[in-house]
Amino acid sequence: MRLPAILASNKPALIVLVVLLASLAVNIVAIVDYPAWMDEAIISDLVYDYFRDTSYVSPDFLYATADEGRIYGPVYFYLQTLLLNVLGDDPFVFRLANLLASYLLVVVVARLFQARTGDKKITVWLVVILLLSFAINKSAVSGRMDMLATLFAMFSLWCAHRYRDGSLRALLASSLFASLAFLTTPRTLFLLPATLVLLGYAWVDQHGRKPDQRRMVLHVAIAALVFLGPIALWIQAVGGVREYAGLFLNPEMAQFYGPSVFRNWRDWIYLPVLLGVLLLHWRHIRRDPLVVACIATVIVFSLFVTEVGPYRAMIMPYILLLGALAVGLAPDGERRSMAALALAGVVLAISIPFFVGRAVDIFYVNRDCRDAEDFERRVLANVPKQLTILADYRFYYLLKGRPAIYSPGNIEDDDFFRRSGYPDRILLGEDSVERAAEPGSPLHPVLRDEYEVVTSYVCAVHDMGLGGIFESRRNFHDATLYRRKTVAGNAGQ
Numbered sequence: 001m002r003l004p005a006i007l008a009s010n011k012p013a014l015i016v017l018v019v020l021l022a023s024l025a026v027n028i029v030a031i032v033d034y035p036a037w038m039d040e041a042i043i044s045d046l047v048y049d050y051f052r053d054t055s056y057v058s059p060d061f062l063y064a065t066a067d068e069g070r071i072y073g074p075v076y077f078y079l080q081t082l083l084l085n086v087l088g089d090d091p092f093v094f095r096l097a098n099l100l101a102s103y104l105l106v107v108v109v110a111r112l113f114q115a116r117t118g119d120k121k122i123t124v125w126l127v128v129i130l131l132l133s134f135a136i137n138k139s140a141v142s143g144r145m146d147m148l149a150t151l152f153a154m155f156s157l158w159c160a161h162r163y164r165d166g167s168l169r170a171l172l173a174s175s176l177f178a179s180l181a182f183l184t185t186p187r188t189l190f191l192l193p194a195t196l197v198l199l200g201y202a203w204v205d206q207h208g209r210k211p212d213q214r215r216m217v218l219h220v221a222i223a224a225l226v227f228l229g230p231i232a233l234w235i236q237a238v239g240g241v242r243e244y245a246g247l248f249l250n251p252e253m254a255q256f257y258g259p260s261v262f263r264n265w266r267d268w269i270y271l272p273v274l275l276g277v278l279l280l281h282w283r284h285i286r287r288d289p290l291v292v293a294c295i296a297t298v299i300v301f302s303l304f305v306t307e308v309g310p311y312r313a314m315i316m317p318y319i320l321l322l323g324a325l326a327v328g329l330a331p332d333g334e335r336r337s338m339a340a341l342a343l344a345g346v347v348l349a350i351s352i353p354f355f356v357g358r359a360v361d362i363f364y365v366n367r368d369c370r371d372a373e374d375f376e377r378r379v380l381a382n383v384p385k386q387l388t389i390l391a392d393y394r395f396y397y398l399l400k401g402r403p404a405i406y407s408p409g410n411i412e413d414d415d416f417f418r419r420s421g422y423p424d425r426i427l428l429g430e431d432s433v434e435r436a437a438e439p440g441s442p443l444h445p446v447l448r449d450e451y452e453v454v455t456s457y458v459c460a461v462h463d464m465g466l467g468g469i470f471e472s473r474r475n476f477h478d479a480t481l482y483r484r485k486t487v488a489g490n491a492g493q
Contacts, residue, residue: 012124016131023131024103026359030141031095033362033370035477040143041396043072044094047080070238071247073183073231076145091397094143101148102140106130108154109317112161116290117328125344126324130317132351134266137358139313145184150314152181153191160198161290164205171219174199175226182231186248187256190301191314194293199223201289260307267312270346274323277339281330288329294322320347369459369476372398379457379481383425391427395479399427426451426482430458433480451482 036044079097087093106127114123130136139146159174178195181188203216235244247253262268278285285291301315327340368374375398383389388403405423426447428436436443458478 012121016124016127019128019131020103022359023137023355026355026362027099027102027137027141029362031099032092033367034091034141035370035394035398036091036396037142037144038393040094041393043076043080043145044143044396047077047084047094048089070244072145072185073234075180075184076148079148089400091143095141098142098144098147099140101151102136105136105147105151105154105317108151108158109321112154112158112290113321113324113328115161116288116325119328122324122328122340125340126320129320129344129347129351132348132355133313133316133320134351134354134358135310135313135316137355139310142310144310146187146310146314149181149184149188150191150317152177152184153188153195154317156181156192156195157198157293160195160202163199164202166202168219168222171199171223172226175223179227179230182227183234187305187311187314190304191297191318193300194297194318197293197296198289201292255308256306257304258306259303260305260311261302263307263312266350269350270343271319273343273346274319274326277323277326277343280335280339281326284331285326285329288325291322291325291329294318294325298322323347366459366476369478372477375457375477375479379427379455379479382454382481387425388423389425389427390423392429392432392479394429395427395477398477422446422450422484424484425454428480428482430478430480447482450484452485454481454483456480 076097080094083093083097087096109130110123110127113126114120117123136147156174156177159170159177163170163174174195178192181191203219235241238244262271297318298315301318305311305315323343327336327343330336330339380398380402383402385402388405389399390405391399435441436447438444456479459476
């Protein structure tokens, strides 16, 4: 079999194609097979509840009591509603937008780097590293909105880069994408310093020490209107400034704000190397607007976004772009080559084993633990379809079409059990079962006195000696089904 001429004569293109196909294969299987994660199940349920009518946008959503919908903004929900109505409601469709956004994000980052440096070789390695990034791939297969929001923020940065010639169209596009990013998740506010820095450099370059003040004021006013206008309309729709601000001032929100520089053990390995490369080439890159922009966003995001969720994937494109710029803008020479080799080598030495291990896990070692038909046959067949099930969110997609109540995150909340009326069936993941078995758990006496085990479904998970780095419990169907003792003897129960 002969390769197309462009690939046969272009090894970098062949490398990118192979890595891209491998990444697509792994992630497409993942979005089909993976059980629901709590966050995506909550978001999916919001979409399902508020947009079930024939129109794409239901006014019910604007007045929803669910804080998740009002905090995040409407963009992701509207997009998911469109996909739900056109393609159908299943895990693949719901996760598709975030997956596609992840790959478009790779394209935008690569285009931005090449436009700034013109270095095609480093661009190829930047694409490969982005495609193999564990943080980005992990977030790409979830039904959250993080990668779509990051894509909008990066589009905003790209348009700000193009504004250096004073194009009002580029400025408007940058402002609009920034607004879309915020209305997808407000957390992107901490990604937007990069956009502001580039726009600031552009205004200085265009006007020098004697700026055209009328033109500057006009551009700033238009940009502010395009950015703030849609946000103001949304805030008004959900109850006004006081109501919207109250969502963020809720004491429970405090856990999401705070410093997180090293977000996991991998950061302790490659961030010092990145810092070393920056310092090595600082004299050559310190005045570059895009370098300063990326540094600004990395610092702000690290100071204000605590790693209590999958937020590392949002900042990774900026960190990797900064690393590529630190090498790509440096003068040619042995020192530049050594720095590039050190930085790329460390990042790939971390990424490749995780990518391969994840692929083996998804395609072979543990795929039987995600067999939805087997789970239906061995667990759900024991539950009459008219009975209400109280369940962990991970079973959300499996229980679609059945009357179900979902735990708000802490299945051991005894008050939640009281308010739910102690349903006929309870379906718990094994991690919840283990926590509930602890004597101090509020759920312990409830299960002991009110319920009995019907069946358990525990898959023999293989962690391949890597200590469960693929978060096996969240990615597999393992559960215990309970029934209330008071209805245990009823016919058909």
